[in-house]
Each structure stands twice: as C-alpha cells, then as structure tokens.
Amino acid sequence: MSPPSAAESPPLAPLQFDQRPEEKFREFLEIRGEKLTEPRRLLVRHIYSSHKHFDADELIADLQAAGHRVSRATVYRTLRLLVEAHLLRELRLTNRTAYEHDYGYPSHDHMHCTTCGAVLEFTNEELRNLRDRVAAAHGFRATGHRFIITGQCGTCARARSPRRRLDRI
C-alpha cells in the first residue's frame, strides 16, 4: 500500500554563523551595559557545542559532567538573557521550559511523539506564509510562531499496531 519506507527526519544542517554566538551575545550585553563574564562565556560555548534540546537541569548536569560549575541562579539568569538575545528559543512541550538554538540554525518546527517523548524537527516553506496571511487577516503583527505536531513517531506507531495483533494470540 505505502512505499516500504521513507527517510525519517534527516537532521537539519546547521547554517553558517555570521558571528560566533559568543560574539553575538557579547554585543547584546554591551548594548545593555553588561558584560560577557566567564560563567556566561562558558554557558554560551557549552550550549553551542551541540545542537540538542535541553532544559536547565540537563544543562547543569552536563556542565558538571564536563568538570565545570556554574550556580543554578546564574544558569537561570543566563538562559533568560540568551532568550532575550535571540540566541535561544524556549520550547514549552511540557511544564518545564526546554531550550533550543535560535541562531545559526534554520527556522523549523517540531513533531512531538507523545509515546516516547521524542522531538523531531522539520522545515516547511508554506507555514510561514500561512502564518503571515492569517495574522494579516486579523490585524495582527506576527513576529514568530510555534507549531507543534503531536502524535506518534514512526517507531512508536509501528511498535503499537502490530502489538495489537500479538495480544490476541
């Protein structure tokens, strides 16, 4: 019926940076009369050394595993700054805040598997257009959006349907 298999979510390729994230952060801070201190530099670098989604706790744990130590308070304070600087974007898949890169990475949206919790990314050209048309039609000035498709990822969907048959044996 359906073709045997389609490629599932090839990871998105990172874009080139115009500036290193660290520099972008420094500029942002400078404008506000604040400084790129050692803990802040450590955090930006660490966060930009990989592309995964993370929350505050995971970040703190990762840092410790890497032999670094920044206080909870500073981590939370810096995360807020990074969001304001448009280096990070907040995801609200659950009631805890998760973060992802918002710089040097193509704009994209998410599929959230409610069975295994996996988060997949995708890009779609039409969506932004649709968003802007909808907003305009309502006198709304769109600056961003979040689009999250919920359901089951291929693996969980496959694991579930056959199981029903086995259960009957």
Added chain:
Amino acid sequence: MSPPSAAESPPLAPLQFDQRPEEKFREFLEIRGEKLTEPRRLLVRHIYSSHKHFDADELIADLQAAGHRVSRATVYRTLRLLVEAHLLRELRLTNRTAYEHDYGYPSHDHMHCTTCGAVLEFTNEELRNLRDRVAAAHGFRATGHRFIITGQCGTCARARSPRRRLDRI
C-alpha cells in the same frame, strides 16, 4: 494604504453538542469504572458555562465567587481527567497550564499578543492539511497539533507605532 479597518477576530461560534459535556464525561468515567460525582459535575458545568481560557487558579476563584467550593486537589485531579476525556485541551502559553474547551467548539489555533497577553483564536482550513502532509512525509502519525502565532495584536501594534512619533515631540 491599507483599508481603514478589517474585522478583528470575530469570536468563533460554538458548535452543537452531540451530547452534553456532562454526559460525555460520565461515559468516559464509566468506561474507567469511575463516577461522575458532585464536585466533578460542578466543575464540568461551570467550565462549560462559558468559553474562556482559564487556569487552575482562575477556576478555583471563579467557583468561589459563585459560592461553590471544591478543593485544589480535586480541581487539579478533575482537570487532568477532563483533558484525558478530550473535553479540555491544555494550552502552554506560559509556564502555567491554561485550558480551553476541546468539545463542542470548532478546532482552531491561537495568536498570542506578547504585549498585552491577549489570546485570539482563528481557524484555517489549510493548516490541518499541511500538518498531515508534513507528518506523513516523516513517517509520523499526527493526532493533534498546537499552532501559536506570537506578536502584537492590532490594538497594541497601533498603540506602539504612533507612540514613537509622540516621543519625539
């Protein structure tokens, strides 16, 4: 340049219920061997007596204002049940959970004004289609989605731009 004014977000018309929400909840509970008790009935009725978005605290306050009293614990427990029963849908615009009707109301999405906090609803035919195409292309089985456009509502956008000019005086 632009037409003097366009209708902004006419409220969505409620649909007809196939069943009263209360009945739908009762069935859901029956299947799980649980009961539609007095506090639960009170909650469903109250929640379905208006169409607004609310969070747990607002619900409790509203109930008290109406002379009813249900404990926090029961409110939280019942909200969870109502979500499982597909009578309510969770919105995660901030780090506290807000709820809206997921029954007897057309499926829709949201615009969130980050200036005044207003939440506007809209419907768009294309979106669901787009969602299903994207999901299919990634081997994902979509069961739902959340689409939130962020930016400024007409009122806030208008209030902001002219202010810049006034500031210069």
Added chain:
DNA sequence: ATTGATGCAAAGGCTTTGCATTGCT
C-alpha cells in the same frame, strides 16, 4: 568608589501526593 555578576540559601509559584475521612453500592 561604584556598578554589576556570582553563589548560596531561602522563598515562591504551580502542581502532585499521602492519608484519614466520607460517600456510594
């Protein structure tokens, strides 16, 4: 000197849970 950043610990806000009590069947 002055201003901001950090870390610690404490407080806050939202949500869940343990447990005794109550209510139904």
Added chain:
DNA sequence: AGCAATGCAAAGCCTTTGCATCAAT
C-alpha cells in the same frame, strides 16, 4: 464491607530572589 472520591496539609518540582561577596572598571 469494599472501593473510590474528597479535602487537607505536606511535599515536590522548577524557577526566582535577597543578600553578602567578589570582580572589574
């Protein structure tokens, strides 16, 4: 009796804040 639902208070999470200390101009 037996099983579930309630209410209360306490605990749990995640996050923010007050304050003393430290760093950098």
